[in-house]
Each structure stands twice: as C-alpha cells, then as structure tokens.
Amino acid sequence: MKPTVYILFICLFGVALHIRAQHKVDSLTYYYQVVGHPESNSQLAKAYNFFKQHKNQSLQKKDIEKAVFDLRLLASIEKKMGLLSDSEISSVEALELLGQMEDSEKIKENRIGIYNHLGIVYRSLDNPSKALEFYNKSLELVEDESSRATLLNNIGNLYLDKNEYTKALMYFEEAYDKSPYLSLKMKARVLDNLGVAQSKLNLPEALPNLLEALSIKENSNYVPGIITSYSHLSDYYLDIGDKEVARDYGYKALDLAKILNNPQYLESALSTLMLLNGTPEVVQYKKLKDSLEKARRNAKDNFEYYRYQFSEQQRLFEESEFKRQKLFMLLVLVVLVFIAVYFVGRIKHNKEKLQKVFETETRISKKVHDEVANDVYQIMTKLQSSKETEEVLDHLEAVYRKTRDISKENSEIDVGSNFGETLMELLKGFHTEDVRVLVQNISKVEWKLFSNLQKATIYRVLQELMVNMRKHSKATYVVLKFKQNGKRFQIQYTDNGVGTELCKKNGLQNTENRIKSIKGSITFETDNGAGFKALIRI
Template sequence: MRTTFPFILFYKLKMFLLFFGIIFLMHACETKTTKKIQKKKYSAEIEKFIAKADTFYDHNKIDSSLLYFNKALALSNPDVNYVQYVYVLSSIADILTIDSDYATSEELLTRTLPYLSKIKEPIYARNVYSFMAYNYHNTYDFENALLYHKKALKLPATSFKKAVILKDIATVFMDQKKYKTAIEILKPLTSEKIVFKKWPQFGKQFHADVLVNLGYCYFKLKQSIAINYYRESLKINLKVNNKYSLYHIYRLFSEFYQESNPKLALIYAKKSYEQAYLVKSARNRVNSLAQLIRTSEGNALKKYSHDYIKIIDSITEGRRRAKNQFSNMKYLSKKDKEENLQLKTDKIENELELEREKNRNFILYVIIAFSLTSLLFLFYYLVSKGRREKIDAVYKSETQIARKLHTELSYDIYETLSFAKKNELSHDNKEKFLSHLNNIYSKTRNISRENSEILTDENFEKVLKEMISGYSSSKLNIIVNGLSTFSWSKIDRVKKITVFRVVQEIFNQVKNRNSSLASITFKIDQGEIIITYADNSSEIHNQNNLNERFANIENRLKLIKGTFNVSLNQNQGFKVLIKFPI
C-alpha cells in the first residue's frame, strides 16, 4: 500500500500537467498567429525584391539594385523576417562601401548585430563582420579591421571562404606595411587546391589575386622575385579575362618598371587605364590616371592631370547625390512601414478580441499557479522518495558487508582460536599463530577497501597504486606499467571509480590462485584507455567459466561504454583486455 498510492498520485499529476500543458501550447500558438500570417504574407514579396536586387547587383547595375533592396527593407519586420532583414541591410551596406560611404554602411551593419544570434546559418554573421572589417580598413582603422576579420574567420565555413578571409587579413597587414607578416599568411594560400566548387572560375581568380598580393609584398621588400608572381597572376587573369584584376596588375607592372624602364612603365600604365575604362569604375580610373601622371611628361602629363581633376569632381558630386537618394529612400521606407503597421493594428484590435484576451490571461494565470503548486508537490515527493531509497541502499550495503564478514572470516577466526587453545605459543607455533592473524587482517582490510569511498581527486593515481600493491605478497609479485604515463585528473570521476572497482575485482578473482607473477598495464591509444592484465597461473581454466567469473566487470564497463575481453594464455594463466573511451 505504501508504494501504490504515490505511484497512482504521480500518474494522475502527470496526466493533469499534460492536459494543461496542451491548453498552454494552444494559447501560445494562438497569440503567435498574427506574426505567422504577417511572415507568410510578406516573405514571398520580400524575396521577389531581393531576387531582383541581386540580379541587378550581379550585372553591376548598382543603382537599380539599391532601389529594390530598399523596397525589400520597407516590408521587412526585424522581429518576424529577421533573416531577410539582416541580408537586406548587409547588402545595402556592401553597396555603400563600394561607393565609399563608409559611415552610413557601418550604421546599417550595426543595426544587424542584435539579430545575428537568432540566425543559425553562419554566412549572415560572416558577411556582416567582413563588411564591417572592409569599412574599418578603408578608413585606416586597421586594428578594428583585423578584429572583425578574425571574428568572421572563427565562424564555420568552407576552406575557400576561410582562405578569402585570410587574404583580406593579409591585405590589412600590407597596408600596415607589415609585408613579412602578410607573406607568412599568403604563401600557404598559393596552393591551387583551394577551389570554389560552385564557381571554379572564382577559385582561379582568387589564386591570381593571392599571387599578385604576394608579388607586391616582395616588391615592397625590394626583392626581384616579385615580377615572377606578377607574371603568373597576369597569365591567369588573361586566361579567365578578369578585367577588374587586369587593371590592377598592369598598374603594378608599371610601378615595378617605373625606375628601371620608364617607357615600359608608361605602356603598362596606359593598359591599366584602358581596363579601368572598360569596367566603368571611376575609382579605378582615378588610380590608373595617378600612375599615368607619375610616368608621363609634357602635354600628356597636362592632359592626364586635367582628366584626374575632372573625375575626382564627378565622384564627389555622385557621392553627394547617392547619399541624398539613400536618405530619401530610407525616409520613405520608414513612412510606408509605419502606415502598414497602423493599418494592421486597426484591423486586429477590437473590443471582442480584448475581452477574449483578458479571459485567456485569467485562465493562463490559474494554470500557471496550479502547475507551480503541482511541481512543488512533485519535488517534495521525489526528494522524500530519494531519501527512502538512500536508506534502503545503506541497509542493503550493511547487510552485504555483514554477510561477507561472516562468510569469509568466521571459519578463519574459529580456526585461529582453536589453534591458540590446543597449542602452546612456542616459537614455531607463534609464527603460525601470527600467520593466521595476518590472514584475518588481510581479509578484513580487503573487505574494508572494497566498500570504502574512492578518492577521485589528484591523489587517485596514488590510491589506485596502493590498492594494487595491497595484493602483492611473498608468493605473488605484481608488475605495474604505464600508470603514470598520462594525467588521471583529466579523466571523468565516474570512469575513475569504475577503473578502481574493475581492477579491484580482477585481483579479488586471482588472489587465491597459485600465480607467482602478474602484470597490469595502462595506456592511452586513439582516445581510449586500455588496461591489460596477465598472470602465469598454472590452474586449468574453461573459457565459459572465465566469462561467468568476470560477468560483473563486464556489466560495470557497459555503464561507461567500455569493452571487456578475457582469454586463456597460450601456455598458462589468462589475459584480460579492457577498453573504454576517455
């Protein structure tokens, strides 16, 4: 009767909590319906705008891309569509970085930070960190640039993406004029094994960029080997027809030959300008014109200087217009968003819904109060049950020890007392009598050790060694190997207790055998601890009998996912092999 009532009570409580748990979940689902509807309604439309924006971006139509990204941003609710919200903001920030509006770009990227922890895919956080690093790099804040590049590098990614980040880090070191540090990063990246499986051509372009950066580092260190890296990079860029990189490599060739061969330097400067003109990049044209100015003379110098000033003025005016356009888009986006939210609020809120919400909250409070009371009762019941089980376990342990003392010591004590009564304790009889007493002491000590607490702190190795040594005698020599070859402090407490008990049981099984030599070896191999025991007993064994005798050890090892194998030695004795993961 004592155990049946709590079981029935516990079962009823479980069913009751399950019932009210279902009601609570239904309520929670109902309160989230509005957000789910909103998400389904707007996600598809946002994706359409994002797809168009990405297409325009891929075709280098930056203004159109920015327009559609802003349309997607107007519909994005960061509390509902936070993945799309982060992607859109980081994409706009990327465009602004390209257009050198680093301050606005950083402001947009900062708005994404609270939502990064909600997104499982690491690509979004990696993009945000990389774009922030680019902004800091372009504004000469090299320490923060390295900080955010390293944040991006810590996130999970393919080998190609990690290689790209490492190249970006090397670029920061190059701008810090730490060319040797940059070389140490870039050299391992020259391997052509780093490929981009989705678009193999990108892998080739990346390889060419690494080579040209490596060449530039050697050029700055005044080492002629730089030209070899330039030529190899040019060869790859011509093969894949990468116009953006060709402008840069031709400019570097011009710088390389500027002092040693001015005519060749001028030829490469013109080639660089031609490539910059083809890709319609005002910033690249400015850089190419700067190199042309350095390598030209006379009327050509005047012409290139005039073109340089004209393009600089055009870029300044373009940036001002783009900034005004973005500010206007941001204002309209915010206004449209507020109007949409107001309309949705007017439709959702009414008196009936408020009344229903009030009733649901009242029921919810009652459920929470009842659930807490039930859980409190359940807690005290389980604590009480645990105490009773502990008392029962102590009683069983005491009974087992008493039974073992009676079984193993009663005959020895009786025999010792009889010997003392029948014989005078002369010299020879005294030695025999002391031998009997020593035997009783050894058995008592072993029983005590088997049921005593096991130390699992830094003294575990010492305690384990002492326990093994306790089985050594004048008749049995025990060799222990490898016990100190690894740190036991790193092993789990439960596993140390299991090792202690398993080794103890092995020696308990063999203490009454006629072995004269036993060895036990400890070692770690491939993440596993391996314990090997062997002796030279001449006693004849049966394999099945051995398995039965060591069944308790096998059961202990199952708790720590270990394996146990016992086998007869070829000549005499037997061998035990134990393995379990660290």
Template sequence: MSITFLLACNEYDPAAQIVESADYKKAESFFDTNSDSAFYYFNKVVTTSIQPLEIAMAYNQMAVIQYGAGDYFGSQESLTTSLTYLNPKKVDDHACLASDYNELGNTSLKLQRYRSAVDFYDTALKFTTDTSFSISILNNKGLAYQKNRDYSQALKIFEAALVQTTRQKTYARILTNIAKTKWLADSTYNPVPDLRRALDIRINEKDRWGQNSSYMHLADYYLSSKPDSSAFYAKAWLASGIKLDSPDDKMEALEKLIRVSPRPNDAKTYFIRFAKLRDSVETARNAAKNQFALIRYEVEKHKADNSKLQHENDEKQRQVIALVLGILIVLFVAVVWYRKLRLEAKYKLRQNELKMSRKVHDVVANGLYRVMNEVEHHKQLDKEYLLDQLEILYDRSRDISYEDSAVANSSFKEQINALLTPFGTEVRRVSIVGNEDELWDSVGLAVKQEIMLVLQELMVNMDKHSRACNVVVKFEQIENQITIYYADDGIGINGTPNFKNGLTNTGNRIRGIGGSITFDSENDKGLKIHISFPAT
C-alpha cells in the first residue's frame, strides 16, 4: 500500500504565521531521533502555549508520533483535539486543517474504516490550495476505495491524480497503486511492467520508502505464480524494512518468506524470527501507548500543581486585597463618622448660641424694654419698686437659668398678670380674660416658661409697632388644648408677617411645645393671633 504518510501542519505551509516557542523547537529537534522526548515537549506546548495554531500543530505532531508507534486510536484523539483549536474561517489555519483531516483519513485506513476515510479526505481537499498535497490526498482517497473493493472508482481517482503530478516520487507511487488496483480488479492483468517501472524511478530518486512499497507489491503478485520470485522480493522487502526500522514491514516480509520458502528449516527460522518480532512489537507498542499516557499524565499533573499553586497565590492576593479594602472602608467610615461628629458638634454649638441669643433677647432685651415702658408711662413709679425690677433683670441677665426658679416660685396666673398689665397706659387699655390658676395646674414648668417669653414678645412687639389703644389677651381650655387669643385695634401687619428675630423665636417656641400659632391681620383693623398648645 502506497499512501502519503502523516505530514505535520507546517511541513508544507511555510506561510503559516506563527512564532514557535522554545518547547516546540526543542520537540522538533527530537522528532527523528527520540520520539518520547519529542512527544513530551509537544505535550508541554499544548499545556503552556497561548497560540491556538501552535497548540493545534503540536497535537498534529503528537498524532504523527502515535501513528508511527501503532497507536491509531491515540493518534485520532490527538487529531480531533487539534481541530478544536482551528478556525475554518481563518486562512492561516487551513493548512493545518487539511493535514489533520488527511491524517484522520490515514488512521481510518489502518482501522479499516474506509467510508470514514473517504469523508476525511474530501474534507481535507476543501482546505488545501497546494497542488502537490491535493494530489497526495487524492492518492490516499483512491486507496480507501481500493481497500473497500470499489476498484473502478479507485482507478478514476488514481488516473485523475496521475495526469496532474510533476514529481517523480509521486508519479511512481500513483503508478504502483494503479497497477495494484488493475490486478485486484482482474487477476489476469500483468502489473509487473508498471511495478518494475515504478521501482526503477524510486531507485533513481533514492526513495527508500517507495522502494520498500515496490518490493512488497512484487512479492504479493508473485506469491502464487512464482514463489521463488516472491521470495526474492520478500527478502529485498525484509532488508529494506530492517534499514528503515519498520516493524510492520519486517513482520509482513517474514510472513511472506514463511509461505514461499521451499525448505521447512528456512520456513521455521523465519517463523521464529517472526514470532519474536511480533511479541517485541506488541510489547513496544503497548509500552509506547503507556508511555504516551504517562507523559500526558505527568504534564497534566504538573499543570494541575501549577494551577493549584496559582489558585493559592490568587487566594492570598484576594485576601490581601480584601484586607486593604477592609482597612480603607474602616478609614472611610471613621472619616465620615469624624466629620459627622464635627458637624453635629458645630450644629449643637450653633443651636446653643441661638438658644442663648434667644434667651438674651427674650429675658434681657424684652425685660429691659418692659421696665423702660413702665418708666415712660407711669410717672409716679416708686423708686424701690424700680430698683427691685432692675435687680431682678440684673440677676436674670447674669444667670439666665434663674428664670426657671422665678416661674416656679410664684403663682403663674400672677406672673402673667404682672407681665401683661404694665403694657397698659393712659392711652392703651390691656384686658386679660380667663387667666385662672386652674388653667395652669396641668401645664409643665418648661411650657410655662416658653408661654411667658412668647407673651412678652407679643406685648413688646405690640408696644413698638401697633399703635393700638385696646389689647385683649384671652385664655381658654377645651379638653386637653389651651388656647390663647390675642387681639388689638392697631394698624395691623401690612401683607405677609415679617418674621424677624422676635416673631421667629415666638414661632419656634410654640412649635417646640407641640403647639401652633396663626396670624390674622388687616390694614387699619388691628391684629389677631391664635395660639394653641397641649395642656399636658
């Protein structure tokens, strides 16, 4: 059988764009001298390379080595894996695709899967534009039909390939296959002239593998008709197989010699050699299969160990990153919290300042204004009374907190009366309605204090701006709600009330005790204010 032997992807495609790694080059250096080492480094390439085409080529080369060792199933596995790294849409991958499918066809021939072999060869032809390689694939396809005993189809393919070839080695190969096919199709056909012609070409071309094929075909042809001629070519075949170190050729040649040897002793000698070689080859091929599996296991184990180490390093790195992120988060939270505390402290300070400002305004300024008002409108003020009022004002301005005890130490009704009455003058009448002790029994001290300041603010504001002649302040309780009605006949408020510091403080104080305040004013018709808050 003259087939095109397995070709690596890059052996016939110098245009393939790839940068070969150091491991790939080392594997190639061992390819013809040490197949185990070559396989080892090719296997390293497939586990370490980042170039898909280089990985595919490495699997292709591994398939070559496995095929040569008789591991046809292993070779097919490597080839199908090679295909997974190739893209039919990428022109640079086409050469390797053609090689992979051609070699899958060859392994299928060895496994006697002829129909599959034809399909693989057809696919290989789709991916090659190299004329010489296309002719080789056609030759292999013809052999698949020949092995399947479809001799007419085989001859059509061989003859179509023969007219295209310009290389003497290829011509001799196809000529041999044509002669063999014609003889298989017609036992009366004499293939010797064409077989001898092909042998002469191969001798002239120094094609040792081609010569080996010619010796095989001539020994086969003469097996029945001329045993001595068959023995002659079988011996030449055996010698060629020894030179080529081809176990299969040596065994097949010995098998022929056993059948054609005229003397039993010679046949016995050949049989003993055949038996030893067969056992040796079987052992070697099993060992090779195991060795290939071991190499793959060791490389995969090394890869797994590296992956585990990488995973551990990645995990440590993630832990470091997590720790750094945790520290950053803590620092961020601390900064935010610190800024929040500073803002709260500033806010509290501002509130305290505002509170103190309100107290100064309500207690000191309004208190002083009330005393001034009494001096202005009451000509016959007792000097001792005036000094007492000033002393009270002085004490409250020195320690504003004394106001709480002032509210607590006397009747709240009397305190309100004492606050409102002095605002009455010769031209202004202040009327107080509903201010009874029972009204204030359930009201807390802090609320009373705020009411005192609110009323003081309203009366001061009235005295300054209203020009009122009559002022009425009415107190009333309905269920749990105390209402204060204020009304005067002054000039009122023009438009929307202008809440400056005094009225703003008033509104804040009422809201602070859970109450509400509303203003009702018309120009020249006076001002009405409605204040409401819970009694308890």
C-alpha cells in the first residue's frame, strides 16, 4: 500500500470513529431531552430502550456513576408511563450502586434526587408514610433554597391528600416564602397548591392565589400546569356550590388534556366531570372505585423498598456469616491437617519401627555369628583334640547349628536389584530330600516397583512361614504362587502338612504385624490334618 493511500485510510478511519462517537453523544443528548419533554409514548419507549442498553454498557465498563445516571432516567420514564413499581425498582437499584461509591458532592446530589423521586412514587402508590420518609431524607441533605422549596411543596401535597389542610398550608407557606429563589413555573406551582389549601380552609385569599397561579402558567405557556389549575379551580367552585363555573373549568381541563393526549390528565378531567354531571349512583360508583383502587395499591408488597431498607443489615449479616464460614473452614482445615499429620506421622513411625526391627535382627544375627557360633566352634575343636566323649560333641554341634540358623534367619537382606534371586535362594534353602518346595512365577514379579521396606518385609514373612513349616507341619511339599497386576501383588502359600488349630501367636502373629505395617494383609486357612494355607496381599 502506498504511503499516501495508507495515510488517507487512517484519516478516514479516524473520521468514522469520530462520527460514531459523535452519534452516540448526540443520541444521549436527544433521548435525555425526550425524557424531560416527551411528545408521545413511543418516544418515551425508545428513550427507555436506549437508556436500558446504556445502563448495561455502563455496568459492563464498571462506570457506576453513568449507570446511576441511566437508572434515574429510567425511573423517570417508568413514572411517566405509569409503571410505578418498576420506577421504584430502578430508583432502589440506583441507591444500591451509590452505596458502592465513596461519598462526594455528586453522590449527595444523586441521593437527594432519588429520595425525592421515591417520595413522588410512593405518593402515587398511596403510601404517604413512605413518601414522607423519603422526602424528609432528601430534606436533611439539601441546602439550596430552590430545592428545599420543591421538597416542602411535595410534603404539603402529601398532607393535602390526607385532608390535613392546616399542615399542608404550613408547608406551602414556607415553600412560597422562598419565591425569590424559584423559577416562574415552580412559583406558580407552589402558589396554586397554596390556594388549594386555603380554599379547603375557607380562607379569602384562596381564589386570588389560584387565579394568579393560572395567569403565570398561561404567560409561560405551561400547558400541564394550566390543566392542573383548571382542575383546582373546578374543585374550588364545586366546593362553594357553583357547578356551572366548575363544569366550565372542567371542560377546559379536558380540552387541553385531549391536546396533550396524556392519559393521566384525561382520566383526572373526566373523573371531575363525572362527579359534576353524573347521577348519585355514578358519583357513588366513582367513589367506591377510587376507594377500591386505593386499597389495592396500599396492599401491594413494596418488596424493593424493604430490600433497600434492610440491605445494610443484610450486608452486615452476610459479612458476619462469611467470616463465620471462613473461621469454620479454617478450623476444618486445621483439623484435617492435624489428622493428616497424625496419620502420616503414625505411618512414618511404623515404618521407622519396622526398620529398627530389621536393624535389630541384623545386629543380633551378626553378634550371634561373630561371638556365640565362633565360641562354640572353638570349644568343639578343643574337645576333639582332648578326645572327649562323642555325646558332648554331638550336643555342641546341635547348638552350633541352632546359632547358625538364628544368624541366617536374622541376617542382613539384599533388597537391591538382585532381590528376586535372594528370595529364591531363601526358598530353595528349605528344599530337602524330605520336603519339595515349588515356586511359581517369581521371575515375572517387577521388584523395582516395591520399596526396600516392602521387599524386606516380604522376605521375613516368607522366611517365618517356611521356618514354621519346617518345625511344625511335617509337610512333604510346599507351593508358593506369585501373582502381580500392576501395583497389586499377592503370594499364595500352600503345604500338605498336618495343619493346626488356627491360633495367631508367636510366628503367625509376627507375620501379620509385619504385613500390616506395609499396608498389606495376610489370611490363614488351616485345620488339623488338612494342611496349611496363607494368602498375602499388598
């Protein structure tokens, strides 16, 4: 690719990225404006989908601040679309995300806004106690006069809903005292609510305040506010018994609600006109319907609110539970390590003990050979030269043979690469004119797979079996079958001797202890006159 073409490609690519980023920024600005001033429900739906996707992207990027921004807009859209429970859920989720961030002025502003929004939502859900709780939370944090006036106005509306007009008047008056800090729309809204409270208390300044509020709204072309003023004036004239003027303001509110095509305003205007134009039955039905609707909303389980309210306690409980589980797991680990160390130490101790037995046997064998056998041999030599009796010589020769046998039985074992031959020599040593010893498959055993301790143990166990055969069994033949399958190994011993009552003591008990020490097993099968069998498994 030529340099100029390459540079052109990079420039075009950069422009494309810039356009894409600009489009994303423009979309964010556009849909933000839609939330503030929607022209239709379809616009709100598109804005909802945009901010839903934007929130998920923010969470993936771990940008908590942007995710909170998105959730607040989602909550606002859901409130406008009448999805009050969804709006509550979005607001609570935003609060939970704020809990993950360090306190700052920005976090404080977000909390104030979310608390206020939740107050509005709970008022719409006919739950004034929760609404008041969140309004007061917001009021504790707010400092600027305009925001305080908004919250005071909202609290005043709560008391209007509860027909506590004196309390409502107190909050509206305090809010209106902050008029120099308020926008015209906000001033008109507070003044309008003040007039409503005054009208319910039959105060003379009620109508002038209601009309002044309407005038400010009309001059500002604040259509939603104008509809509200028409409704309030309709209620005012209905309360004083002038149904004609009340009906006139009611129809004005309906006409503007049709222009806005807002279901909430339409329902409110039609409801007022039903009360003005309907029969007593219609009025009774309307009141009953409103009562049932309010009861239904009050009965709803506001699960998300309670989840937020107790989230901190739950978090602390989970942390405590996690610490407890960690402590428990640590304790279990310590116990397991202790058990493992104990058994490893025990196995090691048994191996060391067995090794010491072999060392002791070897030492005894050497001492018997070097000292006792030699001394006996020297005595025999002296006696022969002194021409002593044959009986003494025969006795000494028997003693000599015994010491030689003891030495041989406990001598050091060659457990090296020639172990198979060493073991075969041991077994052949018991082959005599009277006893035939048959050994099968010993050459097929891979002795390199066995430890020195295992080989020495096998040697001693077979030696003890053969010695036991020679001393007690009166057998004429012995068969030893070796069988190996990987690390599994067994030796089957069989003789045709006189057998015995199976009683594990002396030699038999010794063989069993030796085999157990290397995690093996030995079983015996015998009876008087029926021969003797042993099966060794390792």
